Amino acid sequence: MSFAEYFPVWDKLDKAQQQMLLDSVTERSAPAGTILYSGGSDCLGLVVVKSGRLRAYSISGEGREITLYRLFERDICLMTSSCMMHNLQFDVNIEVEKDAEFWVIPPAVYRDLTEQSLAAAKYTNDLLATRLSDVMWLMEQIMWQSFDKRLAEFLLEESDMEGTKVLSLTHEKIANHLGTAREVVTRMLRYFQGEEMVRLARGTVELTNTEALSRLTGR
Template sequence: MNGDPRLSRLLERYPELADHLDDAFRALLLQARPVNFGAGTVLFREADPCVDFLWPIEGTLRVYKRSEDGREVTLYRVNAGELCILSLANLLHGQRCAVEARCEEPVTGLSISGSDFQSAIDASPGFCRYVLGALSSRLDEVMRLVVDVVFRRLDLRLACLLGQMFERSRGKPIEVTHEALAREVGTSREVVSRILKEFEHQRCIRLSRGCIHLISAQGLEWFK
């Protein structure tokens, strides 16, 4: 199996697969087909049937929930080497999608059909352990989000989000709109703009068109 370049690449991105391989799991991987999606592609929408299982090899997916009035809140991101736990859960239970997923950048990966997924769950103890392990490892992340949404003030959540974004950019200005930040935290653009103005007034950040500059990382930490 390792002679197949696609599967060798999959094992590079998901080295934990090697710990769970049995004959049925190997047969499943040999059935995986390559897929490519452009940036902005919606992979599934709420209430869609969950029909495929995806291993992303390159790129990032944003998984989010949309309210009745059209607002969005980001639940988590799926990067190369990770799995979407909600689509996993839907496949396991034969349920329709409860969230939406969009490619933030071009995504390549390997995919198997839902029927092959169910057959592998029944036939491969290794694949079953792998899926349950993936669900368990990301459950904490989703629970933290629930706690944040229910218990933390919006300004604290926004300060935390900005801190993470500046950490990834190593303190360089981040190109992001107020609308995009509002989608991340599940509120309106007007509310985000008001909080950002307060952060600017406190000399934590400086706002410019489509861009946010870091002035004081310690100031943002104070809000958190």
């Protein structure tokens, strides 16, 4: 499928604006584990995800990670072009979580587009508001929701996303997603196992009672 089919406001651009994008956009791919963008790195540009999965995360001063949100097929990554927004600073990293293909629009080109097109400017503002809302929701969960509920929710979401109840996740990886220590994750997973909600093995977590996990989250 072509770039035009993945760019949300393509039909609202005039021919010259469409051609400007086609002349400048580049298609790239990257394997899982690649760091596409680091908060202090050069501005990459606007990323349009064609396939795979990206992860936006932040790192604390002590080196602890927390996943802010994920990006899937057809999602747009605005944070990789944060240099366009001079009054906003983002200490966000973007990692390829599953082998990905994506398009990159150079920041200068996208800045010109938003200056020329009201539709593109509105879409950019809406996208930024959505991402900030995602982060605020996450902060609320961390502040007000108990860790057992957060972990159960995470495991259920991972299971839905991967289409399996056997998750290839280390305790360290889960801790990085949830912004906590590995020991905290290990203790809670062992409790879940004692309650027969999960079965633990080296490098995997099997969900054995999704109904109980769902009840724990209040779903």
